Amino acid sequence: MVVLNSTQHRPLWENARDLLAGFPFLGGEESSDFILRSPDFSIACYTAGETIACRRTCRHALAFILSGSAVASKTAGGRDVVIRLLKKGDLFGIASLFGGPESYVSEIRARKTCYIAFVPQQIVAEIFRRDSDAAMAYIALLSEKIRYLNAKLDGFAAPSAYAKLCLYLLENGDTDIPIQTLAQTLGISRMTLYRNLELLAENRSICRNGRSITVLDRESLALGADSDPIL
Numbered sequence: 001m002v003v004l005n006s007t008q009h010r011p012l013w014e015n016a017r018d019l020l021a022g023f024p025f026l027g028g029e030e031s032s033d034f035i036l037r038s039p040d041f042s043i044a045c046y047t048a049g050e051t052i053a054c055r056r057t058c059r060h061a062l063a064f065i066l067s068g069s070a071v072a073s074k075t076a077g078g079r080d081v082v083i084r085l086l087k088k089g090d091l092f093g094i095a096s097l098f099g100g101p102e103s104y105v106s107e108i109r110a111r112k113t114c115y116i117a118f119v120p121q122q123i124v125a126e127i128f129r130r131d132s133d134a135a136m137a138y139i140a141l142l143s144e145k146i147r148y149l150n151a152k153l154d155g156f157a158a159p160s161a162y163a164k165l166c167l168y169l170l171e172n173g174d175t176d177i178p179i180q181t182l183a184q185t186l187g188i189s190r191m192t193l194y195r196n197l198e199l200l201a202e203n204r205s206i207c208r209n210g211r212s213i214t215v216l217d218r219e220s221l222a223l224g225a226d227s228d229p230i231l
Contacts, residue, residue: 002044003042004043004044004045013036013043016036016066016117017033019064019117020035020064020117024137025141027130031127031131035119035123040120041123043116045114048111049110052108052116053092053096053108054107054108055107058096058099059093059118060096060097060099061118062094062097063091063092063116063117063119064089064091064118064119065087065091065114065115066116066117068110068111068114068115069086069111070085070086070110070111070116071109072084072086072106072107072108073108074105074107081187082181082185083106083185085111097124161188162199163224164186165186165200166200166222166224166225168182168185169200169215170225173215174212175212176211176212176213179194204216204217205217
């Protein structure tokens, strides 16, 4: 990791200003200059494979990917399971912002060289003290995350690989990630995934082009989430 300075990397600071201004829970454009002027704000560069955050190195800050990509994973059954792919404009660190020690439950690593802007707890707290609308927007975001996690739990409790796949596509829509990554995310084998993707394509619920999956019929996927054609 290399921590950058605003003098030598002014374009990154400008990109950060534009990105942060788009998040209502940070106060929008009115607060973006305040954030960037704070000595607690930072931008860091991570190389591919480098750990950005984990249980051992918990950072109480919101993290915004300015460029590049990262992957969030958890260890389950002795292997790493990919939870989410993070790309430019994505945010992480919500759960740990006001959490205690070791509040990261997953590990986040750079997938490619990436630049990340960190807005620590003290800056966010000051914004909330100044702007109640920003605080309410953050509460709304947390509520949305809870609904998302509830949907994830439904997916893990799904009775079959077919139902898991249907739920995943209902939740995420069109997707373009490696088959191995998708299989790990769903906790199923590649062979099982291929079999169920073929079935969905035959039913015209989806269209496949290589690893790219386009959802054609959400109603069919919703029905599939409640059915069990392949055990």
